[in-house]
Amino acid sequence: xxxxxxxxxxxxxxxxxxxxxxxxxxxxxxxxxxxxxxxxxxxxxxxxxxxxxxxxxxxxxxxxxxxxxxxxxxxxxxxxxxxxxxxxxxxxxxxxxxxxxxxxxxxxxxxxxxxxxxxxxxxxxxxxxxxxxxxxxxxxxxxxxxxxxxxxxxxxxxxxxxxxxxxxxxxxxxxxxxxxxxxxxxxxxxxxxxxxxxxxxxxxxxxxxxxxxxxxxxxxxxxxxxxxxxxxxxxxxxxxxxxxxxxxxxxxxxxxxxxxxxxxxxxxxxxxxxxxxxxxxxxxxxxxxxxxxxxxxxxxxxxxxxxxxxxxxxxxxxxxxxxxxxxxxxxxxxxxxxxxxxxxxxxxxxxxxxxxxxxxxxxxxxxxxxxxxxxxxxx
Numbered sequence: 001x002x003x004x005x006x007x008x009x010x011x012x013x014x015x016x017x018x019x020x021x022x023x024x025x026x027x028x029x030x031x032x033x034x035x036x037x038x039x040x041x042x043x044x045x046x047x048x049x050x051x052x053x054x055x056x057x058x059x060x061x062x063x064x065x066x067x068x069x070x071x072x073x074x075x076x077x078x079x080x081x082x083x084x085x086x087x088x089x090x091x092x093x094x095x096x097x098x099x100x101x102x103x104x105x106x107x108x109x110x111x112x113x114x115x116x117x118x119x120x121x122x123x124x125x126x127x128x129x130x131x132x133x134x135x136x137x138x139x140x141x142x143x144x145x146x147x148x149x150x151x152x153x154x155x156x157x158x159x160x161x162x163x164x165x166x167x168x169x170x171x172x173x174x175x176x177x178x179x180x181x182x183x184x185x186x187x188x189x190x191x192x193x194x195x196x197x198x199x200x201x202x203x204x205x206x207x208x209x210x211x212x213x214x215x216x217x218x219x220x221x222x223x224x225x226x227x228x229x230x231x232x233x234x235x236x237x238x239x240x241x242x243x244x245x246x247x248x249x250x251x252x253x254x255x256x257x258x259x260x261x262x263x264x265x266x267x268x269x270x271x272x273x274x275x276x277x278x279x280x281x282x283x284x285x286x287x288x289x290x291x292x293x294x295x296x297x298x299x300x301x302x303x304x305x306x307x308x309x310x311x312x313x314x315x316x317x318x319x320x321x322x323x324x325x326x327x328x329x330x331x332x333x334x335x336x337x338x339x340x341x342x343x344x345x346x347x348x349x350x351x352x353x354x355x356x357x358x359x360x361x362x363x364x365x366x367x368x369x370x371x372x373x374x375x376x377x378x379x
Contacts (some may be wrong), residue, residue, distance in 0.1 A: 147160070147284060226271070230267055
């Protein structure tokens with residue numbers, strides 16, 4: 001009789017029963033772990049007979065390593081065959097075709113298991129960021145009839161479909177994972193919940209290669225948010241507070257003020273530069289960009305005003321002080337508001353960042369009130 005595994009074969013007939021049980025359990029765990037994974041290169045053994053088209057010669061690539069997405073495809077004339085493999089976490093898995101690498105304006109195919117070995121697959125038109133703006137059974141993809149299906153096997157979802165296109169369907173592919181244990185249902189019209197994470201990539205269908213465009217990792221969008229938020233939304237208010245409440249510590253307050261504001265300005269400008277690379281065509285992005293440019297202009301004017309500040313004895317120094325104080329405060333208020341606008345636009349970040357920044361502003365406000373009362377009493 002052939003042994004189950006090499007480690008099991010080392011157990012002789014007189015070995016303890018406990019060791020035998022542990023050995024067999026480890027073998028079963030290894031077999032289960034091996035069967036629940038998928039990789040490139042690799043075959044679709046076990047599911048290929050359930051796919052209603054030829055899946056024997058598909059090009060395979062690792063589409064999204066963070067979520068273990070595997071994409072297989074082939075072209076035959078104007079017919080494109082796709083099989084997407086992803087872990088089954090109780091939600092949906094989706095693949096979309098985008099003209100510019102962003103979700104809005106794309107068409108996607110999403111699938112989820114329904115228990116057993118089957119599932120549901122539908123095309124969606126991604127017209128916005130909300131569930132209601134992404135209706136099912138709509139989109140620009142010409143799907144071949146009776147070829148779209150979901151197979152659930154070994155804790156993975158296999159989303160298979162064919163579409164008709166004389167050229168590659170799109171230069172960019174987008175992927176999304178829905179919230180765990182939250183599936184669309186017929187009771188809500190099969191609308192998709194807000195995705196938990198997403199990824200987009202440029203794909204060369206001829207060579208079968210992919211290069212990351214943006215992802216749920218720390219990408220350009222998050223670099224933009226982190227640097228712009230830190231520079232304009234955090235350091236600038238701190239710099240204003242230093243100038244307002246620590247003037248009796250001269251000249252410390254002055255050098256601390258210009259140091260904090262200077263670093264904040266440089267970091268904020270770097271964040272704005274990263275934002276210009278995004279080109280997000282999503283609701284609210286134009287407003288966010290316009291306010292950001294206004295804040296940048298205000299910051300540049302403050303730098304120019306600092307370089308051209310008159311002497312303290314000058315008659316125009318009073319007017320310069322008014323300009324410097326109120327333009328700076330207006331820019332900081334606009335920047336703080338724009339942080340919330342940006343977080344609303346980038347819904348992938350969830351509510352955590354909004355809550356954290358709101359808590360920061362609340363602490364700054366409380367400290368400012370306390371220091372303002374002390375300043376008033378001292379005066």
